[in-house]
Amino acid sequence: MSPVISADTLNLTFRTNDGPVHALKDVDLDIRKGEFVSFIGPSGCGKTTFLRCVAGLETPTGGTLTVNGMSPDEARRARAYGYVFQAAGLYPWRTIGGNIRLPLEIMGFSEEEKRRRVKDTLALVDLDGFEKKYPWQLSGGMQQRASIARALSFDAEILLMDEPFGALDEIVRDRLNEELLSLWGRTEKTMLFVTHSIPEAVYLSTKIVVMSPRPGRISDVIDSPLPKERPLDIRDSREFIEIAHRVRDGLRAGMEAA
Numbered sequence: 001m002s003p004v005i006s007a008d009t010l011n012l013t014f015r016t017n018d019g020p021v022h023a024l025k026d027v028d029l030d031i032r033k034g035e036f037v038s039f040i041g042p043s044g045c046g047k048t049t050f051l052r053c054v055a056g057l058e059t060p061t062g063g064t065l066t067v068n069g070m071s072p073d074e075a076r077r078a079r080a081y082g083y084v085f086q087a088a089g090l091y092p093w094r095t096i097g098g099n100i101r102l103p104l105e106i107m108g109f110s111e112e113e114k115r116r117r118v119k120d121t122l123a124l125v126d127l128d129g130f131e132k133k134y135p136w137q138l139s140g141g142m143q144q145r146a147s148i149a150r151a152l153s154f155d156a157e158i159l160l161m162d163e164p165f166g167a168l169d170e171i172v173r174d175r176l177n178e179e180l181l182s183l184w185g186r187t188e189k190t191m192l193f194v195t196h197s198i199p200e201a202v203y204l205s206t207k208i209v210v211m212s213p214r215p216g217r218i219s220d221v222i223d224s225p226l227p228k229e230r231p232l233d234i235r236d237s238r239e240f241i242e243i244a245h246r247v248r249d250g251l252r253a254g255m256e257a258a
Protein backbone atom coordinates (compact mmCIF):
# COMPACT_ATOMS: atom_id res chain seq x y z
CA MET A 1 0.00 0.00 0.00
CA SER A 2 1.48 3.38 -0.94
CA PRO A 3 1.84 5.88 1.89
CA VAL A 4 -0.79 8.55 2.53
CA ILE A 5 1.90 11.03 3.44
CA SER A 6 5.40 10.81 2.08
CA ALA A 7 8.25 13.19 2.92
CA ASP A 8 11.52 12.78 1.08
CA THR A 9 14.55 14.86 2.17
CA LEU A 10 12.16 17.58 3.25
CA ASN A 11 13.82 20.86 4.21
CA LEU A 12 12.41 24.14 5.36
CA THR A 13 14.54 27.16 6.10
CA PHE A 14 12.81 30.35 7.24
CA ARG A 15 14.48 33.58 6.17
CA THR A 16 14.40 35.96 9.12
CA ASN A 17 16.04 39.30 9.92
CA ASP A 18 18.40 37.43 12.24
CA GLY A 19 19.44 35.04 9.47
CA PRO A 20 18.15 31.66 8.30
CA VAL A 21 16.27 29.37 10.69
CA HIS A 22 16.58 25.72 9.67
CA ALA A 23 13.24 24.43 10.94
CA LEU A 24 13.32 21.07 9.09
CA LYS A 25 16.41 19.28 7.84
CA ASP A 26 16.34 16.23 5.55
CA VAL A 27 13.13 14.76 6.95
CA ASP A 28 12.26 11.37 5.44
CA LEU A 29 9.00 9.86 6.59
CA ASP A 30 6.27 7.63 5.19
CA ILE A 31 2.88 7.46 6.90
CA ARG A 32 0.38 4.79 5.90
CA LYS A 33 -3.39 4.99 5.93
CA GLY A 34 -4.88 4.51 9.37
CA GLU A 35 -1.63 4.98 11.29
CA PHE A 36 -1.59 7.03 14.49
CA VAL A 37 1.67 8.95 14.35
CA SER A 38 2.93 11.11 17.21
CA PHE A 39 5.65 13.71 16.87
CA ILE A 40 7.63 14.39 20.01
CA GLY A 41 10.65 16.60 20.55
CA PRO A 42 11.86 19.69 22.36
CA SER A 43 10.32 23.09 21.77
CA GLY A 44 11.27 24.58 18.41
CA CYS A 45 12.31 21.30 16.75
CA GLY A 46 9.88 21.74 13.86
CA LYS A 47 6.86 19.61 14.85
CA THR A 48 4.30 22.31 14.06
CA THR A 49 6.23 23.27 10.94
CA PHE A 50 5.99 19.69 9.68
CA LEU A 51 2.22 19.62 10.25
CA ARG A 52 1.87 23.01 8.56
CA CYS A 53 3.80 21.68 5.54
CA VAL A 54 1.45 18.70 5.33
CA ALA A 55 -1.50 21.11 5.53
CA GLY A 56 -0.08 23.24 2.72
CA LEU A 57 0.31 26.21 5.08
CA GLU A 58 4.11 26.36 4.70
CA THR A 59 6.13 25.76 1.57
CA PRO A 60 9.19 23.53 1.97
CA THR A 61 12.43 24.96 0.64
CA GLY A 62 13.72 21.54 -0.45
CA GLY A 63 12.74 17.91 -0.95
CA THR A 64 9.31 16.56 -1.74
CA LEU A 65 6.12 16.05 0.22
CA THR A 66 3.03 14.32 -1.08
CA VAL A 67 -0.37 13.80 0.54
CA ASN A 68 -2.51 11.12 -1.12
CA GLY A 69 -0.14 11.35 -4.08
CA MET A 70 -0.91 15.06 -4.48
CA SER A 71 0.87 18.23 -3.45
CA PRO A 72 -0.22 19.45 0.02
CA ASP A 73 -1.96 22.37 -1.64
CA GLU A 74 -3.99 20.09 -3.93
CA ALA A 75 -4.77 17.82 -0.97
CA ARG A 76 -6.03 20.83 1.00
CA ARG A 77 -8.35 21.72 -1.84
CA ALA A 78 -9.52 18.10 -1.94
CA ARG A 79 -10.37 18.45 1.81
CA ALA A 80 -7.93 15.73 2.75
CA TYR A 81 -7.46 16.90 6.33
CA GLY A 82 -8.93 18.50 9.40
CA TYR A 83 -6.75 20.53 11.79
CA VAL A 84 -7.08 20.63 15.59
CA PHE A 85 -4.97 23.19 17.47
CA GLN A 86 -3.80 23.49 21.08
CA ALA A 87 -6.50 26.06 21.82
CA ALA A 88 -9.92 24.77 20.80
CA GLY A 89 -10.36 27.92 18.69
CA LEU A 90 -14.14 27.86 18.74
CA TYR A 91 -15.94 31.07 17.76
CA PRO A 92 -17.55 32.35 20.98
CA TRP A 93 -20.50 33.93 19.18
CA ARG A 94 -21.45 30.64 17.52
CA THR A 95 -23.05 27.70 19.28
CA ILE A 96 -21.21 24.35 19.31
CA GLY A 97 -23.42 23.23 16.43
CA GLY A 98 -22.72 26.53 14.64
CA ASN A 99 -18.98 26.03 15.04
CA ILE A 100 -19.13 22.53 13.59
CA ARG A 101 -21.30 23.80 10.72
CA LEU A 102 -18.78 26.45 9.74
CA PRO A 103 -16.50 24.37 7.48
CA LEU A 104 -19.61 22.71 6.04
CA GLU A 105 -21.03 26.13 5.18
CA ILE A 106 -17.75 27.18 3.58
CA MET A 107 -17.67 23.94 1.59
CA GLY A 108 -21.27 24.39 0.43
CA PHE A 109 -22.91 21.28 1.90
CA SER A 110 -26.73 21.13 1.62
CA GLU A 111 -28.85 22.11 4.61
CA GLU A 112 -29.90 18.52 5.24
CA GLU A 113 -26.33 17.25 4.97
CA LYS A 114 -25.12 19.95 7.39
CA ARG A 115 -27.75 18.93 9.93
CA ARG A 116 -26.87 15.26 9.61
CA ARG A 117 -23.14 15.81 9.87
CA VAL A 118 -23.38 18.10 12.90
CA LYS A 119 -25.52 15.50 14.66
CA ASP A 120 -23.26 12.58 13.70
CA THR A 121 -19.97 14.23 14.64
CA LEU A 122 -21.37 15.45 17.97
CA ALA A 123 -22.34 11.85 18.73
CA LEU A 124 -18.89 10.66 17.66
CA VAL A 125 -17.20 12.84 20.31
CA ASP A 126 -19.90 12.12 22.89
CA LEU A 127 -21.38 15.63 22.91
CA ASP A 128 -24.96 14.82 21.91
CA GLY A 129 -27.31 17.41 23.34
CA PHE A 130 -24.72 20.20 23.36
CA GLU A 131 -25.44 21.54 19.89
CA LYS A 132 -27.19 24.69 21.12
CA LYS A 133 -24.70 25.52 23.90
CA TYR A 134 -22.05 28.20 23.52
CA PRO A 135 -18.34 27.37 23.93
CA TRP A 136 -18.14 29.17 27.30
CA GLN A 137 -20.81 26.83 28.66
CA LEU A 138 -18.50 23.84 28.13
CA SER A 139 -15.41 22.69 30.04
CA GLY A 140 -11.98 22.90 28.39
CA GLY A 141 -12.04 19.19 27.59
CA MET A 142 -15.50 19.41 26.04
CA GLN A 143 -14.43 22.41 23.96
CA GLN A 144 -11.51 20.41 22.65
CA ARG A 145 -13.86 17.55 21.77
CA ALA A 146 -16.07 20.03 19.90
CA SER A 147 -12.99 21.22 18.05
CA ILE A 148 -12.23 17.60 17.08
CA ALA A 149 -15.85 17.21 15.91
CA ARG A 150 -15.43 20.30 13.72
CA ALA A 151 -12.29 18.81 12.16
CA LEU A 152 -14.11 15.51 11.54
CA SER A 153 -17.35 17.00 10.20
CA PHE A 154 -16.35 17.03 6.54
CA ASP A 155 -14.97 13.51 6.77
CA ALA A 156 -11.33 14.36 6.08
CA GLU A 157 -9.19 11.27 5.84
CA ILE A 158 -6.31 12.77 7.82
CA LEU A 159 -6.51 14.54 11.16
CA LEU A 160 -3.67 16.91 12.07
CA MET A 161 -3.61 17.57 15.81
CA ASP A 162 -1.13 20.05 17.26
CA GLU A 163 -0.88 19.49 21.03
CA PRO A 164 -4.66 19.35 21.33
CA PHE A 165 -4.61 18.36 25.00
CA GLY A 166 -1.53 20.33 26.12
CA ALA A 167 -3.52 22.87 28.13
CA LEU A 168 -5.69 20.33 29.97
CA ASP A 169 -5.12 18.77 33.37
CA GLU A 170 -3.91 15.19 33.55
CA ILE A 171 -7.21 13.57 34.50
CA VAL A 172 -9.10 15.19 31.63
CA ARG A 173 -6.21 14.45 29.34
CA ASP A 174 -6.25 10.75 30.25
CA ARG A 175 -9.94 10.55 29.45
CA LEU A 176 -9.56 12.37 26.16
CA ASN A 177 -6.65 10.11 25.23
CA GLU A 178 -8.89 7.07 25.77
CA GLU A 179 -11.71 8.69 23.81
CA LEU A 180 -9.40 9.67 20.98
CA LEU A 181 -8.11 6.10 20.67
CA SER A 182 -11.65 4.79 20.56
CA LEU A 183 -12.62 7.41 17.97
CA TRP A 184 -9.60 6.49 15.88
CA GLY A 185 -10.54 2.79 16.15
CA ARG A 186 -14.04 3.55 14.89
CA THR A 187 -13.13 5.96 12.09
CA GLU A 188 -9.78 4.55 10.95
CA LYS A 189 -8.51 8.05 10.17
CA THR A 190 -4.82 8.71 9.71
CA MET A 191 -3.69 10.75 12.71
CA LEU A 192 -0.71 13.10 13.01
CA PHE A 193 -0.44 14.19 16.62
CA VAL A 194 2.07 16.59 18.17
CA THR A 195 2.81 16.20 21.87
CA HIS A 196 5.41 17.00 24.53
CA SER A 197 4.31 14.07 26.67
CA ILE A 198 6.15 10.75 26.40
CA PRO A 199 3.30 8.70 28.02
CA GLU A 200 0.75 10.34 25.74
CA ALA A 201 2.84 9.57 22.64
CA VAL A 202 3.39 5.95 23.68
CA TYR A 203 -0.22 5.39 24.73
CA LEU A 204 -1.74 6.74 21.51
CA SER A 205 0.61 5.87 18.71
CA THR A 206 1.28 3.11 16.26
CA LYS A 207 4.37 5.09 15.24
CA ILE A 208 6.37 7.60 17.29
CA VAL A 209 8.58 10.10 15.50
CA VAL A 210 11.25 11.48 17.83
CA MET A 211 12.67 14.81 16.68
CA SER A 212 15.84 16.67 17.66
CA PRO A 213 16.27 20.43 18.02
CA ARG A 214 17.23 22.87 15.30
CA PRO A 215 17.76 22.03 12.61
CA GLY A 216 14.70 19.83 13.14
CA ARG A 217 15.59 16.28 12.22
CA ILE A 218 14.13 12.89 12.97
CA SER A 219 16.31 11.12 15.52
CA ASP A 220 14.22 7.92 15.82
CA VAL A 221 11.06 6.35 14.40
CA ILE A 222 9.51 3.73 16.65
CA ASP A 223 6.85 1.33 15.37
CA SER A 224 4.87 0.42 18.45
CA PRO A 225 4.35 -3.27 19.23
CA LEU A 226 1.41 -2.44 21.55
CA PRO A 227 -1.99 -3.90 20.58
CA LYS A 228 -4.66 -1.63 19.09
CA GLU A 229 -6.92 -2.08 22.11
CA ARG A 230 -5.25 -0.16 24.94
CA PRO A 231 -6.74 0.16 28.39
CA LEU A 232 -5.12 3.01 30.39
CA ASP A 233 -3.31 0.54 32.66
CA ILE A 234 -1.29 -0.67 29.68
CA ARG A 235 0.98 2.19 30.80
CA ASP A 236 2.21 -0.07 33.62
CA SER A 237 3.21 -2.87 31.24
CA ARG A 238 6.80 -3.79 30.49
CA GLU A 239 6.40 -3.13 26.73
CA PHE A 240 5.01 0.34 27.38
CA ILE A 241 7.86 1.25 29.72
CA GLU A 242 10.43 -0.06 27.23
CA ILE A 243 9.02 2.10 24.42
CA ALA A 244 8.95 5.12 26.75
CA HIS A 245 12.65 4.48 27.52
CA ARG A 246 13.47 4.34 23.84
CA VAL A 247 11.66 7.65 23.24
CA ARG A 248 13.58 9.22 26.13
CA ASP A 249 16.88 7.88 24.74
CA GLY A 250 16.00 9.29 21.31
CA LEU A 251 15.25 12.69 22.82
CA ARG A 252 18.50 12.63 24.79
CA ALA A 253 20.58 11.55 21.78
CA GLY A 254 19.01 14.33 19.71
CA MET A 255 19.84 16.93 22.37
CA GLU A 256 23.45 15.75 22.66
CA ALA A 257 23.96 15.78 18.87
CA ALA A 258 22.53 19.31 18.56
Ligand SMILES: Nc1ncnc2c1ncn2[C@@H]1O[C@H](COP(=O)(O)OP(=O)(O)OP(=O)(O)O)[C@@H](O)[C@H]1O
Binding pocket: 014, 015, 016, 021, 022, 023, 041, 042, 043, 044, 045, 046, 047, 048, 049, 050, 214, 216
Ligand atom coordinates in the same frame (compact mmCIF):
# COMPACT_ATOMS: atom_id res chain seq x y z
N1 LIG B 1 7.07 31.82 10.26
C1 LIG B 1 8.26 31.64 10.83
N2 LIG B 1 9.29 32.47 10.61
C2 LIG B 1 10.50 32.26 11.17
N3 LIG B 1 10.80 31.24 11.98
C3 LIG B 1 9.82 30.38 12.26
C4 LIG B 1 8.50 30.52 11.71
N4 LIG B 1 7.72 29.50 12.16
C5 LIG B 1 8.51 28.75 12.97
N5 LIG B 1 9.77 29.27 13.02
C6 LIG B 1 10.92 28.71 13.74
O1 LIG B 1 11.11 27.39 13.28
C7 LIG B 1 11.48 26.53 14.36
C8 LIG B 1 10.48 25.39 14.47
O2 LIG B 1 9.25 25.89 14.96
P1 LIG B 1 8.00 24.96 15.27
O3 LIG B 1 6.88 25.85 15.72
O4 LIG B 1 7.75 24.07 14.13
O5 LIG B 1 8.53 24.10 16.50
P2 LIG B 1 7.77 23.09 17.46
O6 LIG B 1 8.60 21.86 17.53
O7 LIG B 1 6.35 22.90 17.01
O8 LIG B 1 7.82 23.86 18.84
P3 LIG B 1 6.82 23.85 20.12
O9 LIG B 1 6.94 22.49 20.71
O10 LIG B 1 7.37 24.91 21.00
O11 LIG B 1 5.43 24.16 19.59
C9 LIG B 1 11.52 27.41 15.60
O12 LIG B 1 12.86 27.78 15.81
C10 LIG B 1 10.67 28.59 15.23
O13 LIG B 1 11.12 29.75 15.91
